Amino acid sequence: MKLFQDKRFNITLLFLFVILLVCFYLSGFKIGVSQYDINLTIITALFMLLTTIIAVSLPLYSATKVDQERKEKETENTYISIARYVGEELVDNIIRIEDLLQNNKDTFKQINDKSQNSSELSRIKNSVSIWRLTSEELFICLDDVRHRDLIISGMLTKIPNDNMASAIKDAYSKMSNLRHRLRRMVAFFSGLNQEHPNNPKELIDHMQKTKAPKSIKSVEEEIDIFLKQARKAVEEINKVIKSYGQELKIITYSPEKEKSKDVIGK
Numbered sequence: 001m002k003l004f005q006d007k008r009f010n011i012t013l014l015f016l017f018v019i020l021l022v023c024f025y026l027s028g029f030k031i032g033v034s035q036y037d038i039n040l041t042i043i044t045a046l047f048m049l050l051t052t053i054i055a056v057s058l059p060l061y062s063a064t065k066v067d068q069e070r071k072e073k074e075t076e077n078t079y080i081s082i083a084r085y086v087g088e089e090l091v092d093n094i095i096r097i098e099d100l101l102q103n104n105k106d107t108f109k110q111i112n113d114k115s116q117n118s119s120e121l122s123r124i125k126n127s128v129s130i131w132r133l134t135s136e137e138l139f140i141c142l143d144d145v146r147h148r149d150l151i152i153s154g155m156l157t158k159i160p161n162d163n164m165a166s167a168i169k170d171a172y173s174k175m176s177n178l179r180h181r182l183r184r185m186v187a188f189f190s191g192l193n194q195e196h197p198n199n200p201k202e203l204i205d206h207m208q209k210t211k212a213p214k215s216i217k218s219v220e221e222e223i224d225i226f227l228k229q230a231r232k233a234v235e236e237i238n239k240v241i242k243s244y245g246q247e248l249k250i251i252t253y254s255p256e257k258e259k260s261k262d263v264i265g266k
Helices: 006-026 035-114 120-141 145-152 163-191 201-244
Strands: 251-254 259-264
Touching: 006 035, 035 120, 035 145, 035 163, 035 201, 120 163, 120 201, 163 201
Parallel strands: none
Antiparallel strands: 251 259
8 A cells, every 4th residue: 555655656557557548549449449449448447547546545645644643743742852851951950050059148148147357358268168169069960961862862953943942052052151160160269278389378368359259250140141041941942832731940949938930930
């Protein structure tokens, strides 16, 4: 039956049938067949051909349509799964960053409450220590596993929704930039916290006062850039999967109450 789905086979079959009719028409007179019988035979053959084509084509068309719908549904489900697969990883990364930033804020508040009379340099040193630990943890915990797997498999480049694919690509590009910034910051702050004979205390203090705040500000800016792009990517993913009754949400927790933030509402 699959042969009848091949256009070349159908054309060849029709061509051979026409040749046979022409040969019959030309040779019919030589063997004594009357014009009436020749015409009747040709008309009957054409009618049988038309009936056969209709009888074969209708089931084939129905089967082809069902198969096409099944493949489209499978492809659709695959892309929905991909969207959730990557989207959940982005949501996890957003939650990790927000939790760490909140912890930073709480830690700074506790330190400031306990050391209100401390010097500016002392506060900067505290910031350096806290941000070094935060940067280390962020660098380790920011995941790119699912996204990288999809790139290797080639599935991510086949997503039919250009807006969603572009937003996902941009989000992970911003995350890569953030990870590079975090790695440089960890190395720099680790050097500031280590005493070395070749680095006088005055030089380290000067760098902590001048360079450390700029580094912290740069990381905060990179974090903000990534969070905005990650939220945009999750928003684009939600636009696609919401019509299938699914939705990605960012759930944050606080000591007072539990709040659910819809990413689209951000």
